[in-house]
Amino acid sequence: xxxxxFIIFGLLAVLGALNLLFQRHPINSALSLIVVMMSLAVxxxxxxxxxxxxxxxxxxxxxxxxxxxxxxMLLNAGEEERTHGSQIAYIAGIPGAAAIFxxxxxxxxxxxxxxxxTQLGGYLTSAVSNITxxxxxLFTSLLLPFEVTSILILVAILGAVVLAxxxx
Amino acid sequence: xxxxxxxxTTFLLLTIVxxxxxxxxxxxxxxxxxxxxxxxxxRMQNRWGPSRVGPFGLLQPLADGxxxxxxxxxxxxAVERPLFVLAPIIALSCALxxxxxxPFGAKTMVGGVDLFQIADLNIGLLVILGIxxxxxxGIALSGWSSNNKYSLFGSLRASAQLVSYELALGLSLxxxxxxxxxxxxxxxxxxxxxxxxxxxxxxxxxxxxxxxIYLMAAYAETNRAPFDLPEAESELVAGYHxxxxxxxxxxFFMAEYANMIxxxxxxxxxxxxxxxxxxxxxxxxxxSTGFLHAVLPIFWFVAKILFFLLLYIWVRATLPxxxxxxxxxxxxxxxxxxxxxxxxxxxxxxAYHG
Numbered sequence: 001x002x003x004x005x006f007i008i009f010g011l012l013a014v015l016g017a018l019n020l021l022f023q024r025h026p027i028n029s030a031l032s033l034i035v036v037m038m039s040l041a042v043x044x045x046x047x048x049x050x051x052x053x054x055x056x057x058x059x060x061x062x063x064x065x066x067x068x069x070x071x072x073m074l075l076n077a078g079e080e081e082r083t084h085g086s087q088i089a090y091i092a093g094i095p096g097a098a099a100i101f102x103x104x105x106x107x108x109x110x111x112x113x114x115x116x117x118t119q120l121g122g123y124l125t126s127a128v129s130n131i132t133x134x135x136x137x138l139f140t141s142l143l144l145p146f147e148v149t150s151i152l153i154l155v156a157i158l159g160a161v162v163l164a165x166x167x168x
Numbered sequence: 169x170x171x172x173x174x175x176x177t178t179f180l181l182l183t184i185v186x187x188x189x190x191x192x193x194x195x196x197x198x199x200x201x202x203x204x205x206x207x208x209x210x211r212m213q214n215r216w217g218p219s220r221v222g223p224f225g226l227l228q229p230l231a232d233g234x235x236x237x238x239x240x241x242x243x244x245x246a247v248e249r250p251l252f253v254l255a256p257i258i259a260l261s262c263a264l265x266x267x268x269x270x271p272f273g274a275k276t277m278v279g280g281v282d283l284f285q286i287a288d289l290n291i292g293l294l295v296i297l298g299i300x301x302x303x304x305x306g307i308a309l310s311g312w313s314s315n316n317k318y319s320l321f322g323s324l325r326a327s328a329q330l331v332s333y334e335l336a337l338g339l340s341l342x343x344x345x346x347x348x349x350x351x352x353x354x355x356x357x358x359x360x361x362x363x364x365x366x367x368x369x370x371x372x373x374x375x376x377x378x379x380x381i382y383l384m385a386a387y388a389e390t391n392r393a394p395f396d397l398p399e400a401e402s403e404l405v406a407g408y409h410x411x412x413x414x415x416x417x418x419x420f421f422m423a424e425y426a427n428m429i430x431x432x433x434x435x436x437x438x439x440x441x442x443x444x445x446x447x448x449x450x451x452x453x454x455x456s457t458g459f460l461h462a463v464l465p466i467f468w469f470v471a472k473i474l475f476f477l478l479l480y481i482w483v484r485a486t487l488p489x490x491x492x493x494x495x496x497x498x499x500x501x502x503x504x505x506x507x508x509x510x511x512x513x514x515x516x517x518x519a520y521h522g
Contacts, residue, residue: 054295073323
């Protein structure tokens with residue numbers, strides 16, 4: 001059952017990502033990205049990270065992608081024109097992507113023991129909430145990085161306001 | 169009894185039955201909410217409202233439905249066809265999905281399956297918020313794909329308004345979550361069931377500020393008066409659904425009313441004790457077993473929902489529309505900070521009391 005869920009949404013994520021690349025209209029690409037994010041949320045959920053899944057849906061698909069779609073709608077961006085691209089992209093791109101893929105596979109396979117394993121869908125039926133654990137970690141051992149990140153985001157917001165003011 | 173794990177077939181069958189029943193009831197409720205709104209609005213404006221079809225106009229929703237079904241489904245030439253069709257589907261399905269985590273009554277297990285709730289998730293509240301935030305796409309895409317400037321304006325207004333008020337809405341609920349220490353809607357309801365009305369979050373829980381923030385943000389989330397800027401007919405023809413006709417328009421219409429019902433459900437569950445009786449366990453001896461024990465909580469739940477729907481209609485009949493910049497500054501400069509202060513105060517009080 002859970003394996004079926006994993007296969008369906010894993011395939012959906014991959015297909016969405018491919019569709020994102022092949023679509024010519026930016027709004028279709030943005031919508032495919034939303035599909036990818038939603039399927040990722042389902043995968044997180046099936047791995048027992050229900051809070052991460054909800055945050056993924058609310059923050060990424062619900063807030064950030066709405067802004068993307070908003071901007072595309074406001075700019076009224078037309079269909080992209082297909083160019084052949086530079087020669088370098090062809091020469092370096094495919095080997096580069098293959099290299100990254102190989103590297104990641106190597107790391108995951110060699111560090112398999114340290115990373116540990118989790119049971120697919122093992123947590124779906126249980127009533128254990130991992131929100132308590134997440135918040136405990138965030139507010140004790142990871143407090144400093146957490147607070148620094150929030151200040152970083154605040155700085156970014158202020159920067160955006162300053163940049164927007166200059167144009168007025 | 170709850171430790172019995174049901175066999176897969178029982179679970180599947182009962183769940184499908186539950187889904188069908190809940191969908192039918194919700195859609196009927198949507199149809200009759202429209203009638204209720206037209207009737208009450210009529211009486212508040214000193215006229216009769218629909219009264220011709222059936223006794224007291226009770227068959228009016230049926231007539232409306234038939235009319236919308238039989239209308240010609242116009243497809244304007246310049247629309248972005250796939251998205252134009254997809255948008256009302258997204259709007260309606262998102263509005264209907266979120267009802268699936270709502271507990272309608274007391275926990276009643278039959279064959280290991282809870283009868284009055286489709287899915288008891290441990291992040292039920294976040295699921296509702298997430299699905300609401302996905303629902304924005306229905307409106308945004310409908311306006312853009314219509315290829316009409318009024319539709320685009322309407323949908324831009326709507327999406328900006330929804331994204332802004334979602335923050336205030338989410339923050340206003342944090343106080344309740346802090347008190348219940350859980351995101352499961354069932355747990356939140358149970359945390360308010362001790363002494364009836366006195367332990368409801370809105371009274372005993374001191375979440376009355378959170379409740380009013382939620383109420384105002386919810387009006388904006390459902391695009392209802394006085395925040396119905398996206399479909400301000402004097403400026404924008406009809407807003408994002410200008411180009412829609414027949415069933416596609418009806419889907420937007422149904423989505424709006426289904427969202428109203430969902431929002432009323434959430435308000436009831438989080439602030440008014442859900443399906444709990446306002447008298448607590450005072451009359452438990454009167455209906456401790458059997459049919460009445462299962463049905464009484466549903467009666468309370470429906471009564472509370474009805475109260476919120478009437479409040480909606482009352483507000484629509486009373487208040488004029490906001491100006492758009494007033495709406496935005498109200499959301500960001502007033503509701504947001506007050507919601508933050510509410511969280512702070514609740515957290516401090518909880519930390520003090522332990």
